[in-house]
Amino acid sequence: MKLRDMPKAELHLHLEGAAPPAFIRGLAAEKGLHLSGIFDDRGAYVFDDFWQFLKVYEAATSVLQTPADYARLVSAVLEDRAADGVVYAETFLSPDFCGGGDEGAWAEYLAAMQEAAGAAEAAGGPTLRGIVTCIRHFGPDQSRRIARCAAETAGNWLVGFGIAGDERTFALRDFAWAFDCAREAGLKLTAHAGEWDGPASVAAALDHLRPARIGHGVRAIEDAALLDRLAEAGTVLEVCPGSNIALGLYPGWRMHPVDRLRRAGVAVTLSTDDPPFFHTTLTQEYARLADAFDWEEAEFAAINRAALAAAFCDADTRTRLAPRFA
Ligand code: ADE
Ligand code: ZN
Numbered sequence: 001m002k003l004r005d006m007p008k009a010e011l012h013l014h015l016e017g018a019a020p021p022a023f024i025r026g027l028a029a030e031k032g033l034h035l036s037g038i039f040d041d042r043g044a045y046v047f048d049d050f051w052q053f054l055k056v057y058e059a060a061t062s063v064l065q066t067p068a069d070y071a072r073l074v075s076a077v078l079e080d081r082a083a084d085g086v087v088y089a090e091t092f093l094s095p096d097f098c099g100g101g102d103e104g105a106w107a108e109y110l111a112a113m114q115e116a117a118g119a120a121e122a123a124g125g126p127t128l129r130g131i132v133t134c135i136r137h138f139g140p141d142q143s144r145r146i147a148r149c150a151a152e153t154a155g156n157w158l159v160g161f162g163i164a165g166d167e168r169t170f171a172l173r174d175f176a177w178a179f180d181c182a183r184e185a186g187l188k189l190t191a192h193a194g195e196w197d198g199p200a201s202v203a204a205a206l207d208h209l210r211p212a213r214i215g216h217g218v219r220a221i222e223d224a225a226l227l228d229r230l231a232e233a234g235t236v237l238e239v240c241p242g243s244n245i246a247l248g249l250y251p252g253w254r255m256h257p258v259d260r261l262r263r264a265g266v267a268v269t270l271s272t273d274d275p276p277f278f279h280t281t282l283t284q285e286y287a288r289l290a291d292a293f294d295w296e297e298a299e300f301a302a303i304n305r306a307a308l309a310a311a312f313c314d315a316d317t318r319t320r321l322a323p324r325f326a
Pocket of ligand 1: 243
Protein backbone atom coordinates (compact mmCIF):
# COMPACT_ATOMS: atom_id res chain seq x y z
CA MET A 1 0.00 0.00 0.00
CA LYS A 2 1.24 3.50 -0.73
CA LEU A 3 2.21 5.41 2.43
CA ARG A 4 -0.29 8.15 1.53
CA ASP A 5 -3.15 5.65 1.43
CA MET A 6 -2.36 4.06 4.80
CA PRO A 7 -5.08 4.96 7.33
CA LYS A 8 -3.38 7.17 9.90
CA ALA A 9 -4.06 8.44 13.41
CA GLU A 10 -2.47 11.71 14.45
CA LEU A 11 -2.49 12.81 18.10
CA HIS A 12 -0.31 15.95 18.16
CA LEU A 13 -1.54 18.72 15.89
CA HIS A 14 -1.89 22.39 16.84
CA LEU A 15 -4.98 23.78 15.12
CA GLU A 16 -3.52 27.21 14.32
CA GLY A 17 -0.21 25.51 13.54
CA ALA A 18 -1.98 23.47 10.86
CA ALA A 19 -3.34 26.60 9.13
CA PRO A 20 -2.18 26.72 5.50
CA PRO A 21 -0.38 30.05 4.89
CA ALA A 22 -2.73 30.81 1.97
CA PHE A 23 -5.70 30.43 4.34
CA ILE A 24 -4.17 32.94 6.78
CA ARG A 25 -3.31 35.37 3.97
CA GLY A 26 -6.83 35.08 2.52
CA LEU A 27 -8.44 35.78 5.89
CA ALA A 28 -6.10 38.72 6.50
CA ALA A 29 -7.03 40.18 3.07
CA GLU A 30 -10.76 39.77 3.78
CA LYS A 31 -10.36 41.65 7.04
CA GLY A 32 -7.99 44.28 5.67
CA LEU A 33 -5.29 43.17 8.13
CA HIS A 34 -1.64 43.57 7.27
CA LEU A 35 0.74 40.79 8.31
CA SER A 36 4.37 41.73 7.98
CA GLY A 37 7.48 39.59 8.29
CA ILE A 38 5.85 36.19 8.67
CA PHE A 39 5.92 34.95 5.07
CA ASP A 40 8.87 34.47 2.69
CA ASP A 41 8.88 35.37 -1.04
CA ARG A 42 7.13 32.15 -1.93
CA GLY A 43 4.43 32.66 0.67
CA ALA A 44 5.69 30.12 3.23
CA TYR A 45 5.90 30.91 6.96
CA VAL A 46 9.38 32.18 7.82
CA PHE A 47 11.33 31.93 11.11
CA ASP A 48 14.86 31.10 12.23
CA ASP A 49 14.33 29.25 15.48
CA PHE A 50 11.73 27.94 17.91
CA TRP A 51 11.22 31.26 19.68
CA GLN A 52 10.70 33.12 16.41
CA PHE A 53 8.42 30.31 15.31
CA LEU A 54 6.22 30.96 18.37
CA LYS A 55 6.04 34.67 17.43
CA VAL A 56 5.14 33.93 13.81
CA TYR A 57 2.55 31.40 15.03
CA GLU A 58 0.93 34.01 17.25
CA ALA A 59 1.03 36.67 14.51
CA ALA A 60 -0.68 34.31 12.04
CA THR A 61 -3.24 33.41 14.72
CA SER A 62 -4.10 37.10 15.21
CA VAL A 63 -6.20 37.05 12.00
CA LEU A 64 -8.46 34.34 13.48
CA GLN A 65 -10.93 36.51 15.36
CA THR A 66 -14.37 34.90 15.42
CA PRO A 67 -15.97 31.46 15.91
CA ALA A 68 -16.75 31.47 12.17
CA ASP A 69 -13.05 31.99 11.36
CA TYR A 70 -12.18 28.99 13.51
CA ALA A 71 -14.93 26.89 11.89
CA ARG A 72 -13.42 27.66 8.48
CA LEU A 73 -9.97 26.77 9.83
CA VAL A 74 -11.21 23.39 11.08
CA SER A 75 -12.69 22.65 7.63
CA ALA A 76 -9.44 23.59 5.87
CA VAL A 77 -7.29 21.60 8.28
CA LEU A 78 -9.48 18.50 7.96
CA GLU A 79 -9.37 18.73 4.18
CA ASP A 80 -5.55 18.57 4.36
CA ARG A 81 -5.63 15.69 6.85
CA ALA A 82 -8.02 13.73 4.62
CA ALA A 83 -5.60 14.16 1.69
CA ASP A 84 -2.87 12.77 3.97
CA GLY A 85 -4.81 9.58 4.77
CA VAL A 86 -5.59 10.65 8.34
CA VAL A 87 -8.78 9.03 9.59
CA TYR A 88 -8.52 10.07 13.25
CA ALA A 89 -6.92 13.23 14.62
CA GLU A 90 -6.76 15.10 17.88
CA THR A 91 -6.08 18.81 17.73
CA PHE A 92 -4.82 21.28 20.31
CA LEU A 93 -7.23 24.17 20.89
CA SER A 94 -6.34 27.33 22.76
CA PRO A 95 -9.00 29.31 24.60
CA ASP A 96 -6.23 31.94 24.93
CA PHE A 97 -6.75 32.67 21.21
CA CYS A 98 -10.49 31.88 21.26
CA GLY A 99 -11.96 34.49 23.56
CA GLY A 100 -8.91 35.14 25.74
CA GLY A 101 -9.94 32.67 28.44
CA ASP A 102 -13.52 33.93 28.82
CA GLU A 103 -15.70 30.84 29.39
CA GLY A 104 -18.75 32.13 27.49
CA ALA A 105 -16.75 33.17 24.44
CA TRP A 106 -14.81 29.89 24.51
CA ALA A 107 -18.06 27.88 24.48
CA GLU A 108 -19.10 29.71 21.29
CA TYR A 109 -15.77 29.08 19.56
CA LEU A 110 -15.85 25.43 20.59
CA ALA A 111 -19.41 24.93 19.32
CA ALA A 112 -18.44 26.40 15.93
CA MET A 113 -15.33 24.18 15.66
CA GLN A 114 -17.23 21.07 16.73
CA GLU A 115 -19.96 21.74 14.19
CA ALA A 116 -17.40 22.15 11.38
CA ALA A 117 -15.68 18.91 12.44
CA GLY A 118 -19.01 17.07 12.53
CA ALA A 119 -19.88 18.30 9.03
CA ALA A 120 -16.49 17.18 7.68
CA GLU A 121 -16.89 13.74 9.26
CA ALA A 122 -20.44 13.38 7.93
CA ALA A 123 -19.03 14.07 4.45
CA GLY A 124 -16.57 11.16 4.82
CA GLY A 125 -13.67 13.12 6.36
CA PRO A 126 -11.56 12.27 9.40
CA THR A 127 -12.91 11.98 12.94
CA LEU A 128 -11.59 14.88 15.02
CA ARG A 129 -11.42 15.38 18.79
CA GLY A 130 -10.19 18.43 20.72
CA ILE A 131 -7.61 18.92 23.46
CA VAL A 132 -7.53 22.29 25.22
CA THR A 133 -3.97 23.48 25.73
CA CYS A 134 -2.82 26.20 28.04
CA ILE A 135 0.23 28.09 26.84
CA ARG A 136 3.19 27.88 29.15
CA HIS A 137 4.66 31.32 28.48
CA PHE A 138 1.30 32.92 29.31
CA GLY A 139 1.88 31.69 32.86
CA PRO A 140 0.20 29.64 35.61
CA ASP A 141 -2.52 32.22 36.48
CA GLN A 142 -3.84 32.19 32.92
CA SER A 143 -3.58 28.37 32.86
CA ARG A 144 -6.19 28.22 35.63
CA ARG A 145 -8.65 30.21 33.50
CA ILE A 146 -7.93 27.96 30.54
CA ALA A 147 -8.42 24.83 32.66
CA ARG A 148 -11.80 26.15 33.80
CA CYS A 149 -12.79 26.70 30.16
CA ALA A 150 -11.77 23.11 29.42
CA ALA A 151 -13.55 21.67 32.47
CA GLU A 152 -16.80 23.50 31.59
CA THR A 153 -16.83 22.06 28.07
CA ALA A 154 -15.41 18.56 28.70
CA GLY A 155 -17.31 15.81 26.94
CA ASN A 156 -17.28 13.40 24.03
CA TRP A 157 -15.65 15.93 21.70
CA LEU A 158 -13.45 17.99 24.00
CA VAL A 159 -11.55 15.08 25.47
CA GLY A 160 -8.21 16.32 26.74
CA PHE A 161 -6.13 19.00 28.37
CA GLY A 162 -2.48 19.88 27.87
CA ILE A 163 0.25 22.46 27.90
CA ALA A 164 2.29 23.83 24.96
CA GLY A 165 4.44 26.90 24.42
CA ASP A 166 7.89 27.90 25.58
CA GLU A 167 9.29 25.11 27.78
CA ARG A 168 11.93 27.41 29.20
CA THR A 169 9.44 29.68 30.98
CA PHE A 170 7.82 28.91 34.35
CA ALA A 171 8.12 25.61 36.23
CA LEU A 172 5.83 22.73 35.28
CA ARG A 173 4.86 22.22 38.90
CA ASP A 174 3.13 25.62 38.79
CA PHE A 175 0.64 24.20 36.30
CA ALA A 176 -0.42 21.33 38.59
CA TRP A 177 -3.61 23.15 39.66
CA ALA A 178 -4.75 23.43 36.03
CA PHE A 179 -4.00 19.76 35.36
CA ASP A 180 -5.80 18.66 38.55
CA CYS A 181 -8.83 20.75 37.57
CA ALA A 182 -8.89 19.16 34.10
CA ARG A 183 -8.38 15.65 35.49
CA GLU A 184 -11.30 16.10 37.89
CA ALA A 185 -13.47 17.13 34.94
CA GLY A 186 -12.69 13.78 33.29
CA LEU A 187 -10.24 15.13 30.71
CA LYS A 188 -7.23 13.03 29.64
CA LEU A 189 -3.85 14.72 29.95
CA THR A 190 -0.81 15.41 27.80
CA ALA A 191 2.11 17.81 28.35
CA HIS A 192 4.78 19.20 26.03
CA ALA A 193 8.13 18.38 27.64
CA GLY A 194 11.55 17.13 26.62
CA GLU A 195 11.56 19.15 23.39
CA TRP A 196 13.61 22.26 24.24
CA ASP A 197 14.20 21.35 27.85
CA GLY A 198 16.14 18.23 28.81
CA PRO A 199 15.03 14.88 30.26
CA ALA A 200 14.46 16.42 33.70
CA SER A 201 11.49 18.28 32.19
CA VAL A 202 9.89 14.97 31.21
CA ALA A 203 10.38 13.68 34.77
CA ALA A 204 8.89 16.94 36.11
CA ALA A 205 5.83 16.52 33.88
CA LEU A 206 5.35 12.93 35.14
CA ASP A 207 5.84 13.98 38.78
CA HIS A 208 3.68 17.11 38.85
CA LEU A 209 1.14 16.81 36.03
CA ARG A 210 0.72 13.02 35.73
CA PRO A 211 -0.13 12.97 32.01
CA ALA A 212 -0.90 9.80 30.04
CA ARG A 213 1.06 11.21 27.10
CA ILE A 214 4.03 13.52 26.59
CA GLY A 215 4.21 15.91 23.65
CA HIS A 216 7.60 15.27 22.02
CA GLY A 217 9.50 13.85 25.03
CA VAL A 218 12.34 12.97 22.68
CA ARG A 219 15.06 14.25 24.99
CA ALA A 220 14.19 11.37 27.34
CA ILE A 221 16.72 9.53 25.17
CA GLU A 222 19.43 11.30 27.22
CA ASP A 223 18.46 9.44 30.45
CA ALA A 224 18.31 5.62 30.51
CA ALA A 225 16.48 5.48 33.86
CA LEU A 226 13.82 7.83 32.51
CA LEU A 227 13.37 5.60 29.45
CA ASP A 228 12.71 2.67 31.79
CA ARG A 229 10.23 4.78 33.76
CA LEU A 230 8.34 5.78 30.58
CA ALA A 231 8.30 2.19 29.32
CA GLU A 232 7.10 0.77 32.65
CA ALA A 233 4.40 3.41 33.10
CA GLY A 234 3.24 2.99 29.48
CA THR A 235 3.51 6.74 28.94
CA VAL A 236 2.97 7.47 25.27
CA LEU A 237 5.22 9.90 23.40
CA GLU A 238 3.72 12.08 20.67
CA VAL A 239 6.85 12.25 18.52
CA CYS A 240 7.03 14.80 15.68
CA PRO A 241 10.40 14.18 13.99
CA GLY A 242 9.98 16.62 11.10
CA SER A 243 9.13 19.41 13.55
CA ASN A 244 12.24 18.64 15.62
CA ILE A 245 14.44 18.65 12.52
CA ALA A 246 12.90 21.80 11.00
CA LEU A 247 13.46 23.64 14.30
CA GLY A 248 17.07 22.45 14.54
CA LEU A 249 16.76 20.16 17.55
CA TYR A 250 18.44 17.36 15.56
CA PRO A 251 20.61 17.85 12.49
CA GLY A 252 18.97 15.16 10.34
CA TRP A 253 16.59 12.20 10.19
CA ARG A 254 19.19 9.52 10.98
CA MET A 255 20.19 11.44 14.11
CA HIS A 256 16.62 11.64 15.40
CA PRO A 257 16.09 9.41 18.48
CA VAL A 258 12.66 8.02 17.45
CA ASP A 259 14.05 4.61 16.48
CA ARG A 260 16.11 4.34 19.67
CA LEU A 261 13.09 5.34 21.77
CA ARG A 262 11.09 2.49 20.22
CA ARG A 263 13.93 0.04 20.77
CA ALA A 264 14.04 1.10 24.44
CA GLY A 265 10.43 -0.10 24.75
CA VAL A 266 8.84 3.36 24.93
CA ALA A 267 5.39 3.72 23.33
CA VAL A 268 5.89 6.02 20.34
CA THR A 269 3.30 7.65 18.10
CA LEU A 270 3.94 9.92 15.10
CA SER A 271 2.51 13.35 14.36
CA THR A 272 3.27 16.54 12.44
CA ASP A 273 2.85 19.24 15.16
CA ASP A 274 2.43 22.30 12.85
CA PRO A 275 2.69 20.79 9.36
CA PRO A 276 2.69 23.84 7.02
CA PHE A 277 5.23 25.60 9.24
CA PHE A 278 7.58 22.64 8.94
CA HIS A 279 6.77 21.81 5.30
CA THR A 280 5.63 18.34 6.23
CA THR A 281 2.72 15.91 6.14
CA LEU A 282 2.30 12.64 8.02
CA THR A 283 2.87 10.78 4.74
CA GLN A 284 6.16 12.64 4.31
CA GLU A 285 7.19 11.83 7.90
CA TYR A 286 6.63 8.14 7.14
CA ALA A 287 8.64 8.35 3.91
CA ARG A 288 11.59 10.03 5.66
CA LEU A 289 11.51 7.49 8.52
CA ALA A 290 11.31 4.59 6.06
CA ASP A 291 14.46 5.98 4.40
CA ALA A 292 16.34 6.71 7.62
CA PHE A 293 15.53 3.55 9.62
CA ASP A 294 14.30 1.03 7.03
CA TRP A 295 10.88 1.07 8.65
CA GLU A 296 8.26 -0.76 6.62
CA GLU A 297 4.51 -0.70 6.39
CA ALA A 298 4.23 -3.07 9.39
CA GLU A 299 6.04 -0.54 11.64
CA PHE A 300 3.75 2.30 10.59
CA ALA A 301 0.67 0.10 11.03
CA ALA A 302 1.81 -0.81 14.57
CA ILE A 303 2.45 2.85 15.38
CA ASN A 304 -1.04 3.77 14.17
CA ARG A 305 -2.59 1.04 16.32
CA ALA A 306 -0.59 2.41 19.28
CA ALA A 307 -1.96 5.88 18.50
CA LEU A 308 -5.55 4.65 18.42
CA ALA A 309 -4.99 2.82 21.72
CA ALA A 310 -3.61 6.05 23.24
CA ALA A 311 -6.31 8.28 21.73
CA PHE A 312 -8.37 10.28 24.20
CA CYS A 313 -11.69 9.54 22.45
CA ASP A 314 -14.34 7.38 24.12
CA ALA A 315 -14.40 3.59 23.82
CA ASP A 316 -17.23 3.57 21.23
CA THR A 317 -15.28 5.83 18.88
CA ARG A 318 -12.15 3.69 19.29
CA THR A 319 -14.11 0.50 18.60
CA ARG A 320 -15.75 2.04 15.54
CA LEU A 321 -12.37 3.13 14.12
CA ALA A 322 -10.35 0.00 15.02
CA PRO A 323 -11.18 -1.94 11.81
CA ARG A 324 -9.58 0.85 9.75
CA PHE A 325 -6.25 0.07 11.49
CA ALA A 326 -6.51 -3.75 11.57
N1 ADE B 1 3.06 25.38 19.88
C1 ADE B 1 2.97 25.02 18.60
N2 ADE B 1 3.93 24.12 18.29
C2 ADE B 1 4.65 23.91 19.40
C3 ADE B 1 5.78 23.12 19.74
N3 ADE B 1 6.38 22.34 18.83
N4 ADE B 1 6.24 23.17 20.98
C4 ADE B 1 5.67 23.96 21.88
N5 ADE B 1 4.62 24.74 21.63
C5 ADE B 1 4.10 24.72 20.41
ZN1 ZN C 1 3.39 20.68 19.76
